Amino acid sequence: MAKILSIKDLHVDVASTPIINGLNLEIESGETHAIMGPNGSGKSTLAKTIAGHPDYKIKSGEITYMDHDLNDLPIEERSNLGVFLGFQYPIEIPGLSNTAFLKAAINAKRKYNGLEELSASDFLIDLKEKSKMVEIEQKFLSRGVNEGFSGGEKKRNEILQMLMLEPTLSILDETDSGLDIDSMKVVASGVNAFRNENTSSLIITHYERLLNYITPDYVHVFHNGVIIKTGDIQLAKDLEKRGYEWLTNP
């Protein structure tokens, strides 16, 4: 299996406050990793750092994605190379339709990778099929990006974007937060439909419940910006029963 993501001794500051403190993590192709941890442990910071948010400053350490040093790559280049971040709080952009946005994103990636623009008809066929998978009605696609969407619809729209962009590494930051059980099943089935030997996922969550639908290969517990324990799905079940304190404050 090929190495997709390699993080070595990563230290990240946000507004001059150290949040990630010497993190090491490796993800190989086809693997699904889950990161769990209490509030403020640095989970979302890790997601935004990999995506390249300018407020998250790498002080030292390395993030390597498929032989690319991510530290110096612009945000859009990371995306075009196949890194996708599903936002915890998806952003609303009124006035920019979902369809126009998705088409621009797909064609930006194709252009970066030396491919011709997708024809309008091929794009619409793909969009129709994938929006059906995540149960997003066609009328929502002509609205502004996430404009007037419910919490669940926003999260499903994130998964739709993931399906359309076909990333190699998907980072889903608390995609389950604010979802009812039906929406969570829809989101999970969208993620599962995309799992294969060439794609990898990093799922950030507080709770075990999403992992009942997307079974991870590894579960990591995050605390104070480092991984303090790694296990399998059983670890997530233990956390659900016992909480985090037996690990963070033994």
Add this chain to the structure above:
Amino acid sequence: MAYQSLNQENHMNGIQNFIKNDGHDLPDWMTHERESAFKEYKKVYPKLSRTATWRNTKLDSMLDAFLEKDFKNLNSSHKDFDINTAFEDSIRIYFHAGMFFCDEKIPEYIKILNHQYSEKNRSIFSIDNKSKRQAIPLLLNNIVSRDALLIDTAMNQHVQRLLHIIHVPNQNINVAPRININLAENSSIKIVEEQLQLNDSIINHCIDINCAKDSSLDYYKINHPQNNSHLINNLNLNQDSNTDVKIFNLDLGADSACSLNHLKLNGEDSHVSCSTLFMPSAKRSSHHNVMIDHLSDKSFSSVNFRGVINDHATGSFFGKVRVAKERRKTSAFMQNKNLLLSDHSKISTVPILEIYNDDTECSHSATSGSLDKEKLFYLKTRGINEYDAKDFLIKSFIDELTSQIKSIRIKEYIDELILSNHET
């Protein structure tokens, strides 16, 4: 503070000389109108030039250049100019060098004053019942104006053809277009007024709109970018009961551009929406002042002004909604949003509600700021580069306003102008 750099004595003497030397071809009653306007102007100028409205709208820069420009320049015909604009099937009225023209047989509901100067039209130059803040540009318009366009629909007349008023490109001229629209009962019309490019000029535009009951008007004013020019737009609106007026202004920039709008809802169930998009760049300024008087029960107003301000440009918005004590069940919504695209661009915004009863629903909001960093980040995480991401956000900001334009072809035309202006 009063405007200091203007030499008032020279300014007043200059206007006096203008009245004396210009207008020999005009009827006596118009010359008398000019003289009485000047008399009033001398009285109000010292008071009004001390007001906040005056400062915010930068009328001083216009006055500074006021006497330096030609007042008429009829050496060329409007036909000499290549008018590259849309709406081929519309009724076209041209405004060139201070005069209105029409190349086809003018429909009955349109009258052009210079075709047959008639004293019975004298009332169009009246400034009675006009807002004090508009007095100076209105009086100056009366002094300079040589012509007027009158649009008087008949009762139950619904004009199907678009009326397109085109201000012909020109340079080094001081013009004062005067337009008077009177919609009779149960009539309707759609008007696009387009100020094509003028260089080194002063345009002091005044429009009066009176809507009798059950009438409706769609009025679009488009100002192309003007070079080294000053542009003032005065709009006075009176609406009777059950009327619907939609106003959309696009200001693509002048050295100084300002709009003074006074909207009066005099009848029950009168609805007005007034939207403006202003996009100054370089060292230009764009200033907008809107006053809405709810003078009747169950009246509705919606004001939405948006500024996209670039480079070293400045903008301002001053809006006031007044709901009188006895006027109930009114609704008023006022919003001003501004996008500052440069560290040097500036905006001042003052939305005010003056509500004197409880039985009303009013809201106002104002936001100003640069492009949202989190939105930019979001777009970039989807592979869109910085330039395109910014472009998307600017267009989405604009589209939220222009999407309210119901006419598809007018919207497409306006979108095209915005796009070409944005790209330059």
